[in-house]
Amino acid sequence: MTHETIASPLLTPARLGTHELANRLVVAPMTRTRAKRDGTPTPLMAEYYAQRATAGAIIAEAATPNAAGQTYPNITALHTDAHTDGWRQVTRAVRAAGGGPMFLQIQHGGRIGHPDTSGLTPMAPSPIPLPDPIHTPSGLQQAVTPREMTPDDIRQTIDDFARTARRAVEAGFAGVEVHSANGYLLHQFLAAGTNRRTDAYGGGIDNRIRFTTEVVAAVAAAIGAERTGLRVSPGKAVNGITETDTDDLYPALIEATGEDLAYLHIAFADPARPLFARLRGLRTGTLIANPVLPAERIPADGGREAAERLLDAGADLIALGRPFLANPDLVDRIRTGAPVNAVRAEYTMYTGGPTGYTDYPTLNPADR
Ligand SMILES: Cc1cc2nc3c(=O)[nH]c(=O)nc-3n(C[C@H](O)[C@H](O)[C@H](O)COP(=O)(O)O)c2cc1C
Numbered sequence: 001m002t003h004e005t006i007a008s009p010l011l012t013p014a015r016l017g018t019h020e021l022a023n024r025l026v027v028a029p030m031t032r033t034r035a036k037r038d039g040t041p042t043p044l045m046a047e048y049y050a051q052r053a054t055a056g057a058i059i060a061e062a063a064t065p066n067a068a069g070q071t072y073p074n075i076t077a078l079h080t081d082a083h084t085d086g087w088r089q090v091t092r093a094v095r096a097a098g099g100g101p102m103f104l105q106i107q108h109g110g111r112i113g114h115p116d117t118s119g120l121t122p123m124a125p126s127p128i129p130l131p132d133p134i135h136t137p138s139g140l141q142q143a144v145t146p147r148e149m150t151p152d153d154i155r156q157t158i159d160d161f162a163r164t165a166r167r168a169v170e171a172g173f174a175g176v177e178v179h180s181a182n183g184y185l186l187h188q189f190l191a192a193g194t195n196r197r198t199d200a201y202g203g204g205i206d207n208r209i210r211f212t213t214e215v216v217a218a219v220a221a222a223i224g225a226e227r228t229g230l231r232v233s234p235g236k237a238v239n240g241i242t243e244t245d246t247d248d249l250y251p252a253l254i255e256a257t258g259e260d261l262a263y264l265h266i267a268f269a270d271p272a273r274p275l276f277a278r279l280r281g282l283r284t285g286t287l288i289a290n291p292v293l294p295a296e297r298i299p300a301d302g303g304r305e306a307a308e309r310l311l312d313a314g315a316d317l318i319a320l321g322r323p324f325l326a327n328p329d330l331v332d333r334i335r336t337g338a339p340v341n342a343v344r345a346e347y348t349m350y351t352g353g354p355t356g357y358t359d360y361p362t363l364n365p366a367d368r
Contacts, residue, residue: 053099069108087131091172110185175227183239192241
């Protein structure tokens with residue numbers, strides 16, 4: 001059955017920094033724990049990303065900038081030559097498949113980490129453990145109390161983000177996304193519940209935004225602001241995060257990180273929240289928004305309606321996670337109105353191997 005073409009603003013060309021995009025759909029960063037044990041990307045990962053090359057742009061999953069920042073077993077990293085070579089194979093495969101620009105997300109776990117995984121005691125703004133159990137090589141375990149970061153740890157971590165950003169460009173990425181969302185290290189500094197510091201990095205908003213601001217500035221100095229993106233998730237109570245001043249915190253952060261970044265990426269963006277309009281207004285450059293889709297299952301339209309609402313509210317590009325996870329050819333499905341694949345059982349998200357990863361079916365050529 002051939003589907004007709006649907007005219008959607010999502011399918012119009014757009015710009016991201018210096019890049020022309022074929023459409024406004026961006027693959028959201030998704031950790032899939034298919035790297036080697038040491039964090040080196042695998043040929044299977046190259047295949048997975050190349051399958052999704054019709055997206056306007058791809059933000060590759062969280063990569064760790066140093067050993068201490070490792071969150072879970074088999075997540076990716078980018079701080080050795082082997083990591084750089086592995087990622088180069090991924091960006092080459094996407095380019096060979098005709099893909100648009102690819103950014104790499106840099107993530108430090110902070111208190112989300114475990115000595116059994118990284119060999120190190122996790123570090124965080126304050127010695128407050130994650131309230132949830134955490135994945136380790138031997139299964140779920142109680143989180144340990146992280147050690148409070150010293151001024152040297154802070155300087156070193158900022159340098160490591162910058163070094164990893166340089167490696168990302170060497171590996172063929174258009175740029176990087178600094179991960180300041182979802183309860184990982186940078187978010188732990190932003191949120192009052194996880195940051196009880198009494199030095200220049202804790203206390204009032206100006207101090208709590210300092211670490212993210214310095215990481216972004218160091219990355220931008222290393223590879224250029226036009227290659228540097230920033231991801232935030234204002235008010236998202238995930239991974240034990242509690243924010244007390246979301247509506248003041250994020251405008252201050254966005255003002256402090258500057259106008260010239262490649263993009264700002266808002267995860268779980270709700271166009272009905274006044275904060276969304278406020279952040280949009282503060283930022284004249286590219287805004288990527290990731291809509292709030294139902295947690296249980298992705299909608300039958302692949303998130304199209306929610307995505308279009310965000311474009312109406314002023315977003316420039318839309319990042320989708322699970323719809324792209326289950327539909328490598330999501331762009332074709334949105335173009336034709338074809339039904340989307342549902343995400344298969346949760347356990348295939350992080351189990352490793354091709355099942356639930358590279359084996360999601362695409363449309364028959366006649367249906368594209
Ligand atoms: C399997 C999986 C892995 C994810 N890994 C990351 C990640 O590495 N970095 C990140 O910022 N968000 C991560 N997320 C969150 C997604 O980027 C996205 O914000 C979330 O899935 C909501 O979008 P969706 O409803 O389109 O899936 C992940 C989500 C899923 C489902």
